Every structure is written in C-alpha cells, then in structure tokens.
Amino acid sequence: MTDRTIVMQGVSRRFGKLWAVRGVDLALQPGECVGLVGHNGAGKSTLIKMMLGLLRPTEGTVRVLGEDPADGKAAVRQALGYLPENLAFQPGMTGAETLAFYARLKRQAVRRNADLLDRVGLGAAARRRVGTYSKGMRQRLGLAQALLGAPRALLLDEPTTGLDPALRQSFYAILHELRGEGAAILLSTHALAELEGEVDRVIVMNSGHKLADGDIQVLRGLSGIRPRLRIRLAQPFVDPVRWQRWRTLPGGLLETSCHEADILPLLRALPDEATDVEVVRPSLDEMYATFLQTHPTCGEAPL
Amino acid sequence: MRQTIIIAGKEFRDGLRNRWIVAISLLLALFSLSLAFLGAAPTGAVNVDPLAVTIVSLSSLSVFLLPLIALLLSYDAIVGDIDRGTMALLLAYPVTRWQVVLGKFVGHCLLLALSTVIGYGAAGFALQLTGGASPAAWQAFALLIASAVLMGAVFIAIGYLVSVLVRDRGTAGGIAIGVWLLFVLVYDMGLLAVLVADQGRMITGGVLNLLLLLNPADAFRLLNLAGTPGVASFSGLAGLAAQAHLGPPLLAVALALWVAVPLSAAMAVFSRRQI
Numbered sequence: 001m002t003d004r005t006i007v008m009q010g011v012s013r014r015f016g017k018l019w020a021v022r023g024v025d026l027a028l029q030p031g032e033c034v035g036l037v038g039h040n041g042a043g044k045s046t047l048i049k050m051m052l053g054l055l056r057p058t059e060g061t062v063r064v065l066g067e068d069p070a071d072g073k074a075a076v077r078q079a080l081g082y083l084p085e086n087l088a089f090q091p092g093m094t095g096a097e098t099l100a101f102y103a104r105l106k107r108q109a110v111r112r113n114a115d116l117l118d119r120v121g122l123g124a125a126a127r128r129r130v131g132t133y134s135k136g137m138r139q140r141l142g143l144a145q146a147l148l149g150a151p152r153a154l155l156l157d158e159p160t161t162g163l164d165p166a167l168r169q170s171f172y173a174i175l176h177e178l179r180g181e182g183a184a185i186l187l188s189t190h191a192l193a194e195l196e197g198e199v200d201r202v203i204v205m206n207s208g209h210k211l212a213d214g215d216i217q218v219l220r221g222l223s224g225i226r227p228r229l230r231i232r233l234a235q236p237f238v239d240p241v242r243w244q245r246w247r248t249l250p251g252g253l254l255e256t257s258c259h260e261a262d263i264l265p266l267l268r269a270l271p272d273e274a275t276d277v278e279v280v281r282p283s284l285d286e287m288y289a290t291f292l293q294t295h296p297t298c299g300e301a302p303l
Numbered sequence: 304m305r306q307t308i309i310i311a312g313k314e315f316r317d318g319l320r321n322r323w324i325v326a327i328s329l330l331l332a333l334f335s336l337s338l339a340f341l342g343a344a345p346t347g348a349v350n351v352d353p354l355a356v357t358i359v360s361l362s363s364l365s366v367f368l369l370p371l372i373a374l375l376l377s378y379d380a381i382v383g384d385i386d387r388g389t390m391a392l393l394l395a396y397p398v399t400r401w402q403v404v405l406g407k408f409v410g411h412c413l414l415l416a417l418s419t420v421i422g423y424g425a426a427g428f429a430l431q432l433t434g435g436a437s438p439a440a441w442q443a444f445a446l447l448i449a450s451a452v453l454m455g456a457v458f459i460a461i462g463y464l465v466s467v468l469v470r471d472r473g474t475a476g477g478i479a480i481g482v483w484l485l486f487v488l489v490y491d492m493g494l495l496a497v498l499v500a501d502q503g504r505m506i507t508g509g510v511l512n513l514l515l516l517l518n519p520a521d522a523f524r525l526l527n528l529a530g531t532p533g534v535a536s537f538s539g540l541a542g543l544a545a546q547a548h549l550g551p552p553l554l555a556v557a558l559a560l561w562v563a564v565p566l567s568a569a570m571a572v573f574s575r576r577q578i
Contacts, residue, residue: 092320
C-alpha cells in the first residue's frame, strides 16, 4: 500500500446534482508514467484536483504518499508537482522571478532555478517578462515550476497543449528522466495519439467513469479491434478465390484483419508473391473511439 | 509566517510592475497638490496654517477616493486568481488558505500605504517648502495618512470578502462598486434623512455614535475632522467634536475591527471554497 505513490479507492465527486467522478479506483507506482485520457468534462481535472487535495471526494478515499492530500500536510505538498490547465502567470514578472517565487514557497534554493530554466529551454528568455512569452514558453515555465524540488508525484493537466512537435518531444524526454528518478507521473490529455510510446499505462475516462485502465496491449484487447495485415503482391492481378479473405486497397495493397495470435501463422503462410508486409495495430485514437461507442456519453459532467 | 511574507512580497512586487503604485501615487499627488494650493488660498489673510486646512480637504477627498482605490485593488484578488488557474497552483504548494488571503492582503495594504505616503506626502512637502507648517499640523497630517491607510485596509478587507464570495470577476466588480456607493454616499444620505425625520426622538447621541461607527468612512471622517482640535475648528465640526463621545482611540479601534471582521470572514469562507 505504502509503496504506491497515489491510491484512489471508490472515489466519487458530486457537484450539485452532477457526478463529475463516479466510483474510480486507480493507483500510481513510483517511476510510472500514466496517461489520463478523456474528452472535456470526462472528470480528468476533478480527479487531479482530488489528488492535490483541492477538492475532497464525496465518497471514497484518496491517498498521496500515504496521506490524505486534503489535510494539506506540508511534506506531501512539498513532494508534489502540479501543472494546471490553462495556466496564466503574472505578465509583468520575468520568467526567473516567477520561478523564484514558487521556489521560495516550496523552500527550494533559488540558485538552482537557472538549471531548471535551461532544462525546459527557457534559459535565454529567463529575464524577459512572461507577458512577452509565447504559449509554448508559458507552458514550459509551468513545467519548470512543477519540477521544483524533484517531486515524487507529478500531476500534469493537459501539459502539451501549445507545444510544437519538437518541444513536445523534449517535454517527454524530461518526463522520461524524471521517471528514471522514481517520480510517478500522471498526465491528462485528449490528444491520445501523442501518448503512444510515451506512457506505461493509459486510463480512459468518460462521464466521470473509468472505462479502461492498462498498457497499450491491455487496451487493445479490451477495445476488441483486431490488428490488420497489409501485403503487396508482385503481380497486381488478384485471384478472388485464393485471396477471398483479403480486401483490395488503393495502391495495390491487400488487407485482412485477424487475432493477434494469428498474425505469425498468417505471415508464415504467405506465398512468395508477397513483396511487402505491414502489421497495422489499432491506434490509441481508434481504441478511444471504440471505448466511447461502447460506453456512450450519458451527459456532460462539469469541470 | 514565512509563506505569508513571500506571498505579500509577490503581491507588492506585482503592484510595482503593473504600475498600480505609480498610478495611485500620481492620482493622490495630483489631488492633494491641487487641494493644497487651490483649497488653501483663503488661509493667507486669517493667518491659518495651510497644512491644517489641507488636512480638512484631504480628509473629504480620502473618504471618496481611497475606498474606491482599495476596492479596485482587492475585488479581483481571489476570484481573479481562481479564474486564471494560479490559485489552484498556489494551493498545491505548501501554503494554507489563510496564509494566501493574509499574504495577499498585506501586500495590497503595503501597496496602498506606499502610494498614500507618496501622494499625500507630496502635498505636505510642497506646503512645507512654500510656507512652512506647524509641528501640530504635521502631527495631524501624519494621523491623516495613517488613518487613510487604515480606512484603505478596511475596504481592501471588504473587497477580499466580496472576492471570496462570488463566482466570477464581473460580479465581484459590480458588488465592489455597490459597496463603495453604500458606504460613501448612500449611508450618510440615509442617516441624514432618518435624523431629519426622527427629530431627535428615537436616535439619541449614543445611537448616532453607534450608527457612525457602523460606517468605516464615517469613523475615518470623525477621526480626522473632529479628532484633532486645530483641524476641528476649520472643518466646522468643532461642535460635533464636543458632542460626540467618540475619541480617536475608540474610532481607531472601530476601524481596526472593520479590518479584522471582513478579513477573518474572507479567510473562513475561502477555506471552504471549492477551487
């Protein structure tokens, strides 16, 4: 129990008559990076705010580093890093001043901030006012403050919005380093595709309910979408009887779907005419769409 | 304590950066200098200390201007930060909610105090340079600045209470203007109307004293216009000063309570508020 950084058990949260989160169980281990996925209003931000202790659950228990985060113990807060969605810093302060303020609050040595700003690529802009920053730069400053004091749990709400692909890559590179140092990372997003290969596990939320929780393999199994096998033949002519379970795609490709376990036998049985072979597995976006179809939205939840 | 000071320091620095201090100081200096040199014109013939006359004018100006400035500074302080997402972030740090409210409040009070000292001080020094002022007038002038800052703190505290009670910034702004109208204009007009209608039957001196203490702007006015004998005679309130049993210490305590009660209420409400 105590070795898990964050544990939620049977957590529900109601706002008026609406349940923003309903009966969610989840756990985050040290060194684990988990993607929290769902459309706007799925309950992602409410979950994160309960982990931070900003909201108390209506039902269930939340434990962060073994403590109830709503108690506001300084030791727990010290070990947390948080990046809120749509964060707007004071435009009149410079990046360095903004980070210095948060470092003092967290009782961290301000002199280490220069390294942190370099790490997120803001070293050169540290003395510029935040008002002159681009959205991506503000987002990186937000990340820098979340990284203050080497947090053991990092909660990032839509952290990659406004980052171009290159910055996004460097952002994930930073997360990989932190994982190596044993931090548990939770990042919420509705851009699923970018999580592929970056997270250990994905939690899918919809209308406050947890629809799925597992690594990509588990999600593939849960989604029921079969992988597809695509081949190109040396001879463009296709014998319809022989290739009856294959359908023709534009560009002379043939495609069929099969169970994961049948992929290898099928590949072995391919005749010599096959010149090119590709296995297409369902993307996270496809799986997410399937989850939503099988669990239709029962009304938008607040937050 | 440390966290409160850090937050107060940030709030103060924000005020310096976004030119609040410069704007308020300039505005107060402009008004106080005009009052000092235009309003004190008749003092020459009767050989009255120009600073004492300026205090009378500045007191009346302060009653209108400082509550407005204080409310404009404060109405957005909490609800605005919640809107911008910085409040959720701040509360994820090792700070308690009362530290956040107190820190921001102290920062805003320092901002207003510095601006008032600069703005009003400009008039004091200008008068000192041109004609000189008596030590007694300077003492009353210092009391004016101190009590003006205290009254400002009252309205900052009320602004904070508004800011923690409402859901959006527009509403907070509207209520802040309403609070200003109520205490600065409506209350006194209403009180006057009641006094005229009552003809001294129900509202005795004691009740009137209480009614005056229930408006921080009135408490401030009495403290400055009737509290200092030299000033009271020029303000036309010497008669009232003799009648009212509200000495400066009692008025100062009333103003201090007007800071403490709304501020504590703001902290209590904020500690239960969903972010």
